[in-house]
Amino acid sequence: MIGVLGSNTVMGVYNAGQFGRFAWRSMAASARSIGMRETYPLIWTQMWIIGVRSVPVMLITGAFVGMTLAYGSYDQLAGMGLEEHLGVLINVSVVKELGPVLAAVMLAGRVGGALTAELGTMKVTEQIDAIESMGTDPVRYIVAPRLLACLLLTPALIVYADLLGIWGGWYMSVVELEINAGAYWSFSAFGIEMWDVVCGLIKGLFFAGAIAVISCYKGFHCREGAHGVGQACTEAFVASFISILMIDFALVVIFKAIYSTFWPVQSLLG
Amino acid sequence: MAERDEGKVADGVGKNEEPESRPERGAGVGGNNGLIVLKDVTKRFAEQVVLDGLSLAIEKGKTTVVIGPSGCGKTVLLKHMILLHRPNGGEIYFKGQRIDDVDDEALNKVRAHFGYLFQEGALFDSLSVAENVMFPVRQHCRITKWSEVEELVKQKLTMVGLNGFQDFYPANLSGGQRKRVALARAIAMGPEVILYDEPTTGLDPIRADIINELILKLEGELGVTSVAVTHDMKSAYKIADRIVMLHHGKIIADGDAEHIRNHPNTIVQQFIKGEVSKKDLEQLRSASAGNSVHHSSEG
Numbered sequence: 393m394i395g396v397l398g399s400n401t402v403m404g405v406y407n408a409g410q411f412g413r414f415a416w417r418s419m420a421a422s423a424r425s426i427g428m429r430e431t432y433p434l435i436w437t438q439m440w441i442i443g444v445r446s447v448p449v450m451l452i453t454g455a456f457v458g459m460t461l462a463y464g465s466y467d468q469l470a471g472m473g474l475e476e477h478l479g480v481l482i483n484v485s486v487v488k489e490l491g492p493v494l495a496a497v498m499l500a501g502r503v504g505g506a507l508t509a510e511l512g513t514m515k516v517t518e519q520i521d522a523i524e525s526m527g528t529d530p531v532r533y534i535v536a537p538r539l540l541a542c543l544l545l546t547p548a549l550i551v552y553a554d555l556l557g558i559w560g561g562w563y564m565s566v567v568e569l570e571i572n573a574g575a576y577w578s579f580s581a582f583g584i585e586m587w588d589v590v591c592g593l594i595k596g597l598f599f600a601g602a603i604a605v606i607s608c609y610k611g612f613h614c615r616e617g618a619h620g621v622g623q624a625c626t627e628a629f630v631a632s633f634i635s636i637l638m639i640d641f642a643l644v645v646i647f648k649a650i651y652s653t654f655w656p657v658q659s660l661l662g
Numbered sequence: 663m664a665e666r667d668e669g670k671v672a673d674g675v676g677k678n679e680e681p682e683s684r685p686e687r688g689a690g691v692g693g694n695n696g697l698i699v700l701k702d703v704t705k706r707f708a709e710q711v712v713l714d715g716l717s718l719a720i721e722k723g724k725t726t727v728v729i730g731p732s733g734c735g736k737t738v739l740l741k742h743m744i745l746l747h748r749p750n751g752g753e754i755y756f757k758g759q760r761i762d763d764v765d766d767e768a769l770n771k772v773r774a775h776f777g778y779l780f781q782e783g784a785l786f787d788s789l790s791v792a793e794n795v796m797f798p799v800r801q802h803c804r805i806t807k808w809s810e811v812e813e814l815v816k817q818k819l820t821m822v823g824l825n826g827f828q829d830f831y832p833a834n835l836s837g838g839q840r841k842r843v844a845l846a847r848a849i850a851m852g853p854e855v856i857l858y859d860e861p862t863t864g865l866d867p868i869r870a871d872i873i874n875e876l877i878l879k880l881e882g883e884l885g886v887t888s889v890a891v892t893h894d895m896k897s898a899y900k901i902a903d904r905i906v907m908l909h910h911g912k913i914i915a916d917g918d919a920e921h922i923r924n925h926p927n928t929i930v931q932q933f934i935k936g937e938v939s940k941k942d943l944e945q946l947r948s949a950s951a952g953n954s955v956h957h958s959s960e961g
Contacts, residue, residue, distance in 0.1 A: 430800075521746050522784035526798040526851075527773035529766060533801075 414531075414612070415605045421532040422539045434537035435544075442503050442538065443545030447552060453498050454553035457490050458482060458560025466569050476575035480583030482561035487554050487584060492592045493640055495553040496599035499546060500632035504607035507538060508628040511611025512621040520612065530612075539604040546600030547593040554592065591647045595640060602635040696755075697722040697855065697887050698743050703752035705738055705911075712738045714911035715752070720855075725881055725888040727898040729922075730908035731933060736891035737781070739908065740857050743889065744776050745769055774802060777848030777856040777886075781863060783840040785832040791843050792828035795819065798851045818846040821883075822876060838869035845876060849884065856880065858890035862897045874900045895934050907933065 425431040461482045469475045511534065514520050523530040565571045607628045614624035696719030705713040712735040720726050720743070728736050741747040742754060745761060754762040761772050785794050795815045805811055819825045822842040832840055841861065848856055861877065862870035874897050881888055881901075892898055898905055898919075905922045907915035907930055915922055915930045922934060932939055938946070 517782060518780045518784040519786055521741070522778070522780055522786075524746060525744055525773060525776065525778040525780075526801060526847075527770040528798075528801045529770065 414609045417531050418535045418605050421536040425536040435540050438537045438541035442541045449498050450549045450553045451556045453494050454556030455560040458557035459564045462561045462564035477579050478565050479576040479580035483580045486557035487592050488588045491554040491557050492550050492595040495550045496636045500603050504603045504628050504632045505625050507607035508611040508625045512614035512624045535608045542600040542604040547596040550596040595643050598639050599636050603632045606631045696720050699755040701753045703749045706750050722887050724903040725901050726904045727902035728891040728906045734908045735911050740891050775854045777853035779844050779848050779858045781860040783844035791830045795847045795850050822846045838865050855887045862894045877901050
């Protein structure tokens with residue numbers, strides 16, 4: 393019993409160390425790649441695969457989040473006579489929380505799964521070894537373009553999800569539930585600050601980094617065979633999903649602390 | 663083509679001794695004599711010891727073939743030569759310079775001297791044949807004229823008899839063609855050493871012979887040092903200047919083809935003749951008999 397606990401602890405620490413080292417190597421390789429023009433075509437290719445082809449999924453996700461929030465919240469607010477405040481509720485939720493988080497979850501499923509499967513197959517068929525055997529760092533060649541593409545385009549995808557979320561909320565509230573459009577937008581404008589939008593976008597950067605590094609790590613370290621690749625994809629999605637929730641919570645606490653610290657200063661300046 | 667066994671090995675340890683008494687050549691590696699030298703290399707995967715204090719020196723300009731049963735550590739040994747696996751113990755040298763303790767950047771420079779033919783080719787699925795062959799060139803050279811790169815690709819594909827396949831993708835090639843493209847990629851940078859991992863496995867006898875001829879042709883034309891791992895004895899006899907047999911992570915036989923053919927070790931003889939031992943055969947038959955009794959009683 394103690395032996396099993398001990399070996400599991402050692403294995404857990406070893407895996408954490410290995411992941412930390414991989415994450416560090418990935419970030420260092422990505423930073424170096426920014427200055428290397430020959431890697432730009434690889435980054436463009438990944439931006440197309442990761443970013444452009446994810447746009448429809450992001451739009452659909454955003455639109456349904458907005459519409460669902462509007463429809464689900466209407467009765468409670470209408471019961472208190474506050475239905476014109478529906479815009480604040482929807483838009484703050486979409487821009488600060490649900491837009492970034494649900495967009496990241498969709499990316500973890502669509503992009504993360506594909507990254508792990510692709511890299512896992514490359515690992516199993518010795519393509520990663522082949523890159524290394526030719527004197528090329530596989531982290532620089534494979535991981536860095538994918539990580540950079542995720543970092544550059546996830547905030548943009550979140551903007552798309554936010555916009556469609558806002559549209560979905562407006563459509564359901566104003567067109568279907570017949571809330572006064574002027575009141576809807578004026579309360580929304582009153583309730584949302586640029587800070588909220590920036591927080592959502594910064595979250596997107598962290599989510600993107602986590603999804604890319606976790607997915608690539610699982611692909612690089614997947615076991616042999618079809619079962620190994622499948623298992624790596626599942627583990628990558630679960631780990632990415634949990635990371636998104638944990639990072640989200642940590643960033644909410646940090647952003648709140650920053651906002652509370654600087655809000656009085658802002659009031660004095662204003 | 664004639665086999666490469668041109669008499670007894672003429673260097674170092676073990677020469678002019680009776681086959682029964684002479685020590686194996688690799689066992690005596692003490693200094694850094696050889697292009698690639700492995701000294702007391704040990705490799706473990708979890709509790710399993712794959713290489714057990716193995717020492718081996720690869721001679722420049724010669725073709726060394728490593729034979730042994732499946733799972734004996736042949737591929738692991740080959741991957742140690744280019745540090746795709748790091749040893750748990752021991753030292754590895756290339757041209758007298760220790761390479762198992764250098765950083766990744768220095769190691770990548772060392773790897774540029776090597777070409778590696780992987781068992782299944784390991785071609786990049788998303789790249790065409792031409793892009794696969796030019797991959798190492800694009801990674802290591804500053805390209806000013808693409809026409810020169812295209813000419814290089816054409817030259818390498820001509821060497822392996824696949825000129826005209828530049829725009830094909832790996833999925834459209836047969837197993838033998840994939841291996842030949844992989845070979846063209848392995849020689850694209852003009853390596854000093856080519857490492858072959860099971861070059862003929864999975865190919866029909868004629869295509870296997872084409873690969874053997876290519877290996878000999880490359881050695882003749884480019885003067886490279888070759889190390890091949892295989893359990894195809896026909897291929898081993900044909901291409902080898904020296905044959906090394908691995909068993910349980912240790913070298914149990916080392917010499918030219920004639921030495922291996924006349925080796926007194928029973929395990930070596932069983933392997934090269936492809937014969938199962940009497941003990942294993944009896945176990946197999948008794949297991950089969952047990953199964954048939956079990957099935958008949960069920961029926």
